[in-house]
Amino acid sequence: MVLSLQEKKHDVKMADENCTKVTQFTFLGLTEHPQLKPVLFVLFLGTYLLMLVGNLGLIALIRVSPQLHTPMYFFLGNLSFLDICYSSTISPKMLLDLPSENKVISFAGCLTQLYFYAVFATAEIYLLAAMAYDRYVAISKPLLYEAVMSPGVCMSLVTGSYLAGLLNATVHTSALFRLSFCGHLVINSFYCDGPPLFVVTSTDTHLNEVLLFVFVSFNMMTTNLLILTSYAHVAVAVGRMSSAAGRRKACSTCTSHLAAVTIFYVSATINYMQPSSSDSQDSKKIACIFYTVIVPMLNPMIYSLRNKEVKHAFSSFIRRKVYF
Incomplete structure (x- = not known):
């Protein structure tokens, strides 16, 4: 028994010594069908450009419109910033790889991509929670809203979201350094994340x-x-409202937020709550596409198209530009 254990330890040691440390990974990518690659490239390039235009436009509109200088839009501006950041850690590399036969990324580049993606994605889920709290205070305690959601409180909630992202990313990225990667490895994904690794x-x-x-x-x-x-x-607060217009306004702002939360959480849960196996990676790619590419593009549309204040601010901005 002792000899057998020693032999096993010796075999492991020999395997580690014979291991050629990996310097780069190869992505399997979204598809291996040549006919689909140009179609997906055009589709995702358009999605990424729409995401940039929508989120940058929303950030700019919030900054230049005094009527949007409220806690709700402060959070929304930060949400747009996070959408740009975490989508941009993945989409440009994915677009470069789609028409390419050699989809490689360096080991350092892989860990860097994973780290920043984890920072921004984790910060986003905490920011979505902060936005839900903001809606609760605005609708349930309207008279105390300005006192409760003071600039200091809003900044603390946003800072806390980023700190949660930094902590989460640091833990997972640091833990990856204990793993050994040998030889030429193919990752069944289009970006670096824990489960495929x-x-x-x-x-x-x-x-x-x-x-x-x-x-x-x-x-x-x-x-x-x-x-x-x-x-x-x-x-409960909406149910107690006597004004139909007040109920509609409350429901409008809440449904926009709930739609964004549902899409993000469902796709993230499908990806991370499944076991890490080669068979499950193919099914996870669709969920990954949703919350890394589609959701950042949809968020500004969800919050803008259903929001009268954003529409009014945009109309006012256009009129000012036309007249001056």
Whole structure:
């Protein structure tokens, strides 16, 4: 028994010594069908450009329109900034790789992409929770709204969201350094993330998977609890309103936020709550496309098209430009 254990340790040691440390990864990408590649390239390039125009336009409109200088639009401007950041950590590389046969990324580039993607994506879910709290205060306690949602409180909520993102990204990226990657490795994905990397490593990933499950579960449960609690109070407050116009306005701002939250959370949950296996990676790609490419493009549309204040601010801005 002792000899057998020693032999196993020796075999592991020899395997590690013979391991050629990986310097780059190859992505399998979205598809291997040549006919689909140009179609997907045009589609996702258009989506990415729409995302940039929509979110940058919304940020600019919020900055130049005094009527939008409120906590709600302060959060919305930060949401647009996060959408630009976390989509831009993935989409440009994905677009470059789509027509290419050699979809490679360096080891350092892979970890860098994973780190910043984790920072911005995690910060976004906490910011969405902060926005739900803002709606709760605005609808349930309108007389105390300015006092409760002071500039200092708003800045603290946004700062806390970024700190949560930094903590989450640092933990997961640091844990990846304990894994060994040998030889020429192909990642069944179009960007660097924990689950696809767990599949190709030669090291036991139990600790990494536990960390991923614990942190993702905590982040999801904490933010979901805040969102659900906030909207439970909002539902009660809306039910007590005597004004039909007030109910419609409250429902309009809440449904926009709920639509963005639902799309983001459902796609993220599908990706991170499934086991890390080679078979599950193909099904996860669709969910990944939704919350890394589609959701950042949809958010400015969801919040703008259903929001009379944004429409009015945009109309006023256009009139000023026309007259002056």
